[in-house]
Amino acid sequence: MDNTKILAIETSFDETAVAIMSGRKLISNVLSSSVDLHKKWGGVVPSIARKAHLDNIEYVYKEALQRGGLEIEDIDYIAVTYGPGLAIALEVGLQFAQNLAYDNDKPLIPINHMEGHLLSPFALNSNGKSVLPDGKDIKDFFPAMALLVSGNHTELVYADKIGDYAVIGETLDDAAGEAFDKVARMLNFGYPGGPVINHVVKKYRSENKNWKSTIGEFALPVPMKDSGDLNFSYSGLKTACMYKIKELRESGINDSEWAWKFCNEYIDVVLQSLEIKLEAALKKYPDVRSVIIGGGVMSNEIIVRGIGRLSRSMDRDFLIPEKKLRTDNAGMIGVAAYFQVAGGESGLCDRDVFSLDRVPNLRLGDEVF
Amino acid sequence: MKRVNLDEKLIQTKREDIINLAVEALEKSGLVIYPTETCYGIAADATNQAAVDKLLRYKSRREGKPISIAVLDESMARNYAEINEIAHSIYANFLPGPITVVSKAKDTLADGVSSEFTTIGIRIPDYPLVLEIIKKLGRPITATSANISYNPRPYNIDKYLKETPEKHLKHIDLIIDAGILKPNDPSTVVDTTLNNMNVMRQGRIILSKQTSEKDPVLSAITNKPEETVDFGGLNMLKFIDVPLEQPLVFLLSGELGAGKTQFSKGVGKQLGIDRIIKSPTYNIMSEYNYDQGHRAGKLIHVDFWKLDNYDLLKLNEYMRPGNVLIIEWADKFLSEMLDDFDKSSAKVIHVVFKPESLTSRSIKSYEIKEGELLQNDG
Numbered sequence: 018m019d020n021t022k023i024l025a026i027e028t029s030f031d032e033t034a035v036a037i038m039s040g041r042k043l044i045s046n047v048l049s050s051s052v053d054l055h056k057k058w059g060g061v062v063p064s065i066a067r068k069a070h071l072d073n074i075e076y077v078y079k080e081a082l083q084r085g086g087l088e089i090e091d092i093d094y095i096a097v098t099y100g101p102g103l104a105i106a107l108e109v110g111l112q113f114a115q116n117l118a119y120d121n122d123k124p125l126i127p128i129n130h131m132e133g134h135l136l137s138p139f140a141l142n143s144n145g146k147s148v149l150p151d152g153k154d155i156k157d158f159f160p161a162m163a164l165l166v167s168g169n170h171t172e173l174v175y176a177d178k179i180g181d182y183a184v185i186g187e188t189l190d191d192a193a194g195e196a197f198d199k200v201a202r203m204l205n206f207g208y209p210g211g212p213v214i215n216h217v218v219k220k221y222r223s224e225n226k227n228w229k230s231t232i233g234e235f236a237l238p239v240p241m242k243d244s245g246d247l248n249f250s251y252s253g254l255k256t257a258c259m260y261k262i263k264e265l266r267e268s269g270i271n272d273s274e275w276a277w278k279f280c281n282e283y284i285d286v287v288l289q290s291l292e293i294k295l296e297a298a299l300k301k302y303p304d305v306r307s308v309i310i311g312g313g314v315m316s317n318e319i320i321v322r323g324i325g326r327l328s329r330s331m332d333r334d335f336l337i338p339e340k341k342l343r344t345d346n347a348g349m350i351g352v353a354a355y356f357q358v359a360g361g362e363s364g365l366c367d368r369d370v371f372s373l374d375r376v377p378n379l380r381l382g383d384e385v386f
Numbered sequence: 387m388k389r390v391n392l393d394e395k396l397i398q399t400k401r402e403d404i405i406n407l408a409v410e411a412l413e414k415s416g417l418v419i420y421p422t423e424t425c426y427g428i429a430a431d432a433t434n435q436a437a438v439d440k441l442l443r444y445k446s447r448r449e450g451k452p453i454s455i456a457v458l459d460e461s462m463a464r465n466y467a468e469i470n471e472i473a474h475s476i477y478a479n480f481l482p483g484p485i486t487v488v489s490k491a492k493d494t495l496a497d498g499v500s501s502e503f504t505t506i507g508i509r510i511p512d513y514p515l516v517l518e519i520i521k522k523l524g525r526p527i528t529a530t531s532a533n534i535s536y537n538p539r540p541y542n543i544d545k546y547l548k549e550t551p552e553k554h555l556k557h558i559d560l561i562i563d564a565g566i567l568k569p570n571d572p573s574t575v576v577d578t579t580l581n582n583m584n585v586m587r588q589g590r591i592i593l594s595k596q597t598s599e600k601d602p603v604l605s606a607i608t609n610k611p612e613e614t615v616d617f618g619g620l621n622m623l624k625f626i627d628v629p630l631e632q633p634l635v636f637l638l639s640g641e642l643g644a645g646k647t648q649f650s651k652g653v654g655k656q657l658g659i660d661r662i663i664k665s666p667t668y669n670i671m672s673e674y675n676y677d678q679g680h681r682a683g684k685l686i687h688v689d690f691w692k693l694d695n696y697d698l699l700k701l702n703e704y705m706r707p708g709n710v711l712i713i714e715w716a717d718k719f720l721s722e723m724l725d726d727f728d729k730s731s732a733k734v735i736h737v738v739f740k741p742e743s744l745t746s747r748s749i750k751s752y753e754i755k756e757g758e759l760l761q762n763d764g
Contacts, residue, residue, distance in 0.1 A: 101669075102669065168667075169669060189664070190664055191647070191667070192665070199667075206472070206476065207487065207578040212574040213480070213485060216485060216574050217480060255642065255643045256611075260741075260744050263741075276479055377673060
């Protein structure tokens with residue numbers, strides 16, 4: 018079995034992450050937010066300021082090697098995210114990767130962050146286990162439709178095969194995860210707000226078995242329902258929430274009286290907006306054999322369940338990466354690099370590694386390397 | 387180590403005894419394993435240094451990972467942390483439950499639970515027995531999961547005992563066994579110390595008196611997103627020649643959902659940018675090239691909402707002729723920006739969004755002269 022060792026680095030936003038692959042097997046996957054940097058910087062939520070400190074990446078890198086039981090000499094390739102993302106954040110990982118590759122004479126593989134999300138269900142965990150349905154080859158899942166939804170992105174991607182992608186729908190303004198955070202903010206939920214909304218809705222639904230009858234009370238609009246294309250938009254929903262919350266507060270009713278129901282309806286309209294577009298995309302591309310999901314919003318089990326139900330009802334395999342591979346991480350970058358190497362990519366060598374520049378607004382299908 | 391069973395049927399008779407045993411152990415700086423709605427937790431008196439030290443020895447290799455605490459209610463929390471408006475809202479509306487609320491710690495807890503300039507995570511477990519123990523003790527207990535570092539979170543005491551080496555187990559004084567717990571996820575951690583209310587309330591940019599009394603250079607009342615886009619275009623058109631000589635900066639003030647991104651789309655459209663102008667909240671800064679013959683440069687769209695350090699962005703490098711900058715949530719780093727405006731001789735337009743009715747908003751653009759932009763310290 019292939020046991021090429023790839024060390025992958027991801028710093029596109031506020032997370033600093035390093036992972037190691039042995040073939041398709043993810044043997045080490047370390048995030049700065051989960052290692053013990055707390056005392057140093059205070060706070061538990063990742064932050065741009067904290068990540069910019071280069072000693073963070075050094076620490077995460079060493080921890081990844083140690084957990085993988087490897088030395089840098091054992092590594093065959095270095096992989097790094099070069100976009101999309103925040104320029105100053107991408108630079109941290111890119112410079113570290115360039116120096117690491119050059120100093121240790123390893124080829125450097127540039128990876129598009131979104132390709133990482135898209136290929137993450139094809140990782141094997143450290144025990145060699147897969148999340149894929151049994152009895153199929155990876156190529157049997159393609160063409161695939163990926164629905165990638167995070168704080169930063171809301172995209173539908175048609176993947177003809179590994180390495181061949183086209184963005185067929187995207188948000189025109191806010192990403193769905195961003196809207197979650199902002200509406201949570203309006204509700205005074207703290208940061209990150211998405212998981213709190215999810216918690217509130219789960220509890221509400223378990224205590225109110227007939228919760229469906231309360232949906233529609235706040236008249237929240239399902240975004241882009243009739244737009245006729247595959248694009249998304251969440252700024253109108255956000256504005257509708259702002260006015261509704263204002264109206265409720267001005268009427269003098271306590272938040273605790275309505276916030277539960279409000280969150281319940283909010284999740285429902287977001288899910289509907291995703292379902293409507295996915296359904297339209299699957300109808301438009303009947304050759305698609307599987308639906309792949311990724312991104313932080315796909316940690317929300319209510320959303321995942323809805324998308325899974327829809328995919329199966331349309332006779333598509335539903336590929337869902339392990340939970341820790343859905344939010345930003347370096348494991349997914351390693352998986353994408355694995356497939357590039359397997360496809361014959363040899364990477365940048367020697368001084369050429371320094372020719373790689375970050376591309377903050379990189380899109381799938383626009384890769385320059 | 388003593389192990390007691392918290393059997394549903396026995397609760398009436400033994401409940402009181404179990405609470406007494408737990409409180410007694412905690413008062414003697416002991417460690418108590420207890421059930422919660424997420425997994426088994428381990429309690430030490432969070433104000434007792436000897437107890438917390440013992441917990442850290444038991445856990446081993448913590449290296450500064452935060453330990454959260456469990457309290458009875460919001461008023462107990464206030465003794466140990468600064469509870470701001472957001473935190474208060476969560477306590478009032480959503481606790482008890484599996485949410486850990488991070489606040490700024492007061493100096494009233496043992497070292498190792500909180501330390502200098504650190505935050506503290508606080509929970510109110512949705513588990514009556516635990517609340518009764520805290521009530522009787524009168525102080526918060528630690529609320530970290532009962533496993534030692536790198537072991538799985540425990541849901542089953544027999545399994546936990548097998549997985550935990552004797553040298554760790556010897557620190558445990560009491561185990562309250564409630565059988566096999568439902569494998570619920572750990573609690574959701576919410577940070578209330580970021581973006582505190584005062585900073586994040588919009589409209590804090592204030593102008594010197596003569597400016598605020600003067601008329602806006604442009605104003606509109608918009609009822610639909612498209613009208614806000616058009617008004618953005620109008621603003622860009624009005625100042626279209628400015629970037630030939632100096633950087634042009636739009637500072638946008640308005641609440642969440644006020645239409646700031648729509649305004650930005652209009653500016654982009656006027657510059658002939660055909661890429662979709664999206665909200666820059668998560669990317670913090672988006673860059674778009676425009677080229678209209680003798681007018682060419684970059685549109686830099688910035689949102690300070692999630693930024694915690696202005697200098698990292700090196701915004702001054704973008705403040706040069708040719709470039710148009712749109713800055714959302716500019717209030718957050720206004721004083722830092724004033725210096726950069728000054729050095730780059732930027733032309734600054736302040737655009738204020740205010741809700742007019744439930745469906746419409748008024749948008750007013752003011753041209754800012756040197757010295758007219760003030761930092762509001764209140």
